[in-house]
Amino acid sequence: MDAISTSALLIFLLVLILISAYFSGSETAMMTLNRYRLRHLAGNGHKGAKRALKMLDRPDRLIGLILIGNNLVNILASSIATIIGMRVLTQYNIDEAASIAITTGVLTVIILIFAEVTPKTYAALHPERIAFPSSLLLKWLLLLLLPLVKGLNIITSGFLRLLGIKSVQTNDALSQEELRTVVHEAGALIPQRHQEMLLSILDLEKVTVEDIMIARSDIYAINVNDDFKLINKQVTQSPHTRVLVYRDNIDDVVGFIHLRDALRLQSKEQFSKSSLLRAVKEIYFIPEGTPLNVQLANFQQNKERIGIVVDEYGDIQGLVTLEDILEEIVGDFTTSMITTPSEDINVQQDGSFLIDATINIRDLNKEMKWDFPTDGPKTLNGLIIEYLEDIPVANTSLRLADYHIEVIEVADNMIKSVRIMPNSLPSTNDTEDD
Structure with missing residues (x-):
């Protein structure tokens, strides 16, 4: 190293930092790629997407390759920086221990800023812009270093087995709730009406x-x-x-x-x-x-x-x-897109609702945006009778699912109509006979 000038070593160090930034950015970009968009692009013939998708099929090899390259570069950069630091700082009568400490601190800050945080942040914001061209170089590096990468993976897998950890193939399939979240977060990409239809399809198995x-x-x-x-x-x-x-x-x-x-x-x-x-x-x-x-x-x-x-x-x-x-x-084929109460629901002057008790609870919840339980009886009449464990008489008041209900008409052993007060109005005791 004594034959190599300090300027040449400094240029070499800068090149190593750039290579480290490449590996750091590539790792973040590849792991941040949207797998579903990636498969879509690959299916449409995008070469970069095809390469990236093939490499992500074996993430253990991809991570092993990037870590090997990044660690080799960082260790070599540390050695070069130490030599440069000792050459420069000893000219100012600073001993070797202090020179190494100062060099280590400065290099750590430089690597964190220029080889870690900055490239990884940019890659996280624009993963496709980094991952697709980067996958071409990573592909050739993997072919070159495949024996080393395989050996590293074998050692790592063996060590994990000693710890009782089994390697499990990742599953990218979305669960129903995850798919529901995707639909909710689609925003303007999917019209509101279409979102509601997709969510309704997901709910079919629950109904x-x-x-x-x-x-x-x-x-x-x-x-x-x-x-x-x-x-x-x-x-x-x-x-x-x-x-x-x-x-x-x-x-x-x-x-x-x-x-x-x-x-x-x-x-x-x-x-x-x-x-x-x-x-x-x-x-x-x-x-x-x-x-x-x-x-x-x-x-x-x-x-x-x-x-x-x-x-x-x-x-x-x-x-x-x-x-x-x-x-x-x-939605209902026979109604307009504007939500209007059905003939089973009549708004009263005092703000209450006179409701046909034979109405389906799910339909009532949909129309009024209420939250009556739907896991038991299917009609409001059945729900009230189950709650009271008896067929009530007219003018019976009760509080059910946080709604104040008054039974208006009972005939033929069933409740015909009820009055429901909005939640904002004061309620009486949970169950009382007027």
């Missing part, structure tokens, strides 16, 4: 057919044993394209009649009870508890659009259509 079905008491159906004039009127005035047909009791179902078929028979003056029975379609049954994502796939697989929900005893619980499931994703 069962009972949550959206039309209860058996509300099913529009034709009793084939009724007077034929009444049947004819029901067919003509039906609000649905498919109508359930039964005999006397809804549990004794015959099938579905498509109004298109019934009206065609009427136009040909061939409509009768016997022709109605011949035109009915076979019933598609759905077990209760079926998640909506599963039922959506079942509808598609079985080429069905409507089904009857039955419990474990085969008793009919309600009716579900394909449109009901699609509305869970895209």
